[in-house]
Amino acid sequence: MAKQEIKLTVNGKIYHLEVAPNEILLNILRDKLFLTGSKYGCGIGECGACTILAGGRSYLSCLIPAVAADGWEITTIEGLAKGEELTPLQQAFIDEGAIQCGFCTPGMVMTATALLNENPDPDEEYIKDYLRGNHCRCTGYIAIVKAVQAAAEKQRQG
Amino acid sequence: MNTRIIPVNYNYLAPTTLAEALTVLADKPRVKILAGGTDLIVKLKTGVDIPLEYLMDIKRIEELKLPKYCQRGLFIGPLATLSQLEKDPDLQKHYPALAEALRAMAAVSVRNMATMAGNLCNASPVADTAGPAICYGAQLKLENITNHRIIKAEDFFTGPQTNVMTPQEILTEIFLPQPLANCGGAFRKKTRVKADIAKISATAVLAREGNIITHCRIAMGSIAAVPLFLGELSAGLIGQEMSPDLRREAGRKAAETIKPIDDNRTTAGYRTAIAGLLVEEVLAAAWQRAGGEL
Numbered sequence A: 001m002a003k004q005e006i007k008l009t010v011n012g013k014i015y016h017l018e019v020a021p022n023e024i025l026l027n028i029l030r031d032k033l034f035l036t037g038s039k040y041g042c043g044i045g046e047c048g049a050c051t052i053l054a055g056g057r058s059y060l061s062c063l064i065p066a067v068a069a070d071g072w073e074i075t076t077i078e079g080l081a082k083g084e085e086l087t088p089l090q091q092a093f094i095d096e097g098a099i100q101c102g103f104c105t106p107g108m109v110m111t112a113t114a115l116l117n118e119n120p121d122p123d124e125e126y127i128k129d130y131l132r133g134n135h136c137r138c139t140g141y142i143a144i145v146k147a148v149q150a151a152a153e154k155q156r157q158g
Numbered sequence B: 001m002n003t004r005i006i007p008v009n010y011n012y013l014a015p016t017t018l019a020e021a022l023t024v025l026a027d028k029p030r031v032k033i034l035a036g037g038t039d040l041i042v043k044l045k046t047g048v049d050i051p052l053e054y055l056m057d058i059k060r061i062e063e064l065k066l067p068k069y070c071q072r073g074l075f076i077g078p079l080a081t082l083s084q085l086e087k088d089p090d091l092q093k094h095y096p097a098l099a100e101a102l103r104a105m106a107a108v109s110v111r112n113m114a115t116m117a118g119n120l121c122n123a124s125p126v127a128d129t130a131g132p133a134i135c136y137g138a139q140l141k142l143e144n145i146t147n148h149r150i151i152k153a154e155d156f157f158t159g160p161q162t163n164v165m166t167p168q169e170i171l172t173e174i175f176l177p178q179p180l181a182n183c184g185g186a187f188r189k190k191t192r193v194k195a196d197i198a199k200i201s202a203t204a205v206l207a208r209e210g211n212i213i214t215h216c217r218i219a220m221g222s223i224a225a226v227p228l229f230l231g232e233l234s235a236g237l238i239g240q241e242m243s244p245d246l247r248r249e250a251g252r253k254a255a256e257t258i259k260p261i262d263d264n265r266t267t268a269g270y271r272t273a274i275a276g277l278l279v280e281e282v283l284a285a286a287w288q289r290a291g292g293e294l
Ligand SMILES: Cc1cc2nc3c(=O)[nH]c(=O)nc-3n(C[C@H](O)[C@H](O)[C@H](O)COP(=O)(O)OP(=O)(O)OC[C@H]3O[C@@H](n4cnc5c(N)ncnc54)[C@H](O)[C@@H]3O)c2cc1C
Pocket: A044, A045, A046, B032, B033, B034, B035, B036, B037, B038, B039, B040, B041, B042, B078, B104, B105, B106, B107, B110, B113, B114, B115, B116, B117, B118, B119, B120, B121, B122, B126, B127, B128, B129, B169, B170, B171, B172, B195, B196, B197, B198
């Protein structure tokens, strides 16, 4: 069960890491790189709290052995903003009150970012369906859907 | 249960060619194949007892990747993800029941990771792509270091979480033959909430000449130890004229054939009560897609 060296690019920064074959990517991000934005909710693919992006698509970091991500270029919630400047989607989550405790928010924002990459003009049904794997236990989904719609609108206007 | 970690140790291998992967399977004991991991990693985290000395990640094997459509049909590589397949225009056009099953599975991040081959190899009686695979006459290519064999989807499953594969084999191709003319297919599943594992599912693929059924395959999920091909019922419908009575009778027979159990998602009673209606529904939808009138 020898450790293996892997290379990860996370939010543009390159890391060379020694990981055991059974270590989970989410734990590497949180415990080794101290990027604690990605959350552990269920650990079994049900809640979306651990969602990250690779190649613009969303993946669940709780189900990925870190060794299997060798060579990946990953974006976590920490990598979206440019310094203090939030993405339109992040700003919309604040403006629409789409955050309460905030636990689901990083996963929600990452999945919604992938959504807008795929479809810049989504309708309500599309948003609800796309976010169906991200669970929120407090805000409720209405404000979240509104935030995605507002961000889409803003992006379209440039 | 601590689902933060994988509580077992193993060695990790990531071959880049099929030949290399088949050699590993031939030479080493207790190798488990990792594709998207959406079944396997969940099982390892939740303590399912899986003999495991080597985890072999096949995702770096380029030759196993893409879906490819030709005159004979659709070849699906075992690494094609559910998302890639769902968006494939040839698949949507020619195999609508499979497209429906893919759309109804999990949510986007799982679908970006999960593969259809993994869904079949995991061999759960609820596997959503199993019914469409059976009804479209899918042929599964199983390869080991020296040989390959082709198994029909309906002969692949042997029990809950078991199939005909030997530990030395890889599923290297799922082949869906070109559908017949005037053919239609439909898939439906019942869930507790949207995007859930099926309490029960049904698939039908039909072809017709006028009002006469010329080809028919029906399968159901979550109602027996394996995804079930209702072969006798399907054969009995061929040559008959489509009608509401015929669909009702087919539904009644389907409900008699299945062997459902109670589990954490629903009861055997519910499954039996709803099975007939679901079969009626997929037959009607498939018939309409074949251009037939109801
Ligand atoms: C939140 C969530 C929701 C889900 N919802 C659904 C749903 O709605 N419907 C449904 O049917 N399933 C669902 N699943 C189950 C799962 O996502 C699917 O079964 C998926 O298709 C499995 O594919 P995979 O590539 O992730 O398989 P893996 O987990 O990588 O592998 C599954 C099994 O197949 C074997 N295997 C994989 N590929 C091969 C190959 N080429 N040759 C030989 N053996 C192989 C592995 O060794 C393992 O035993 C869900 C899972 C999660 C976590």
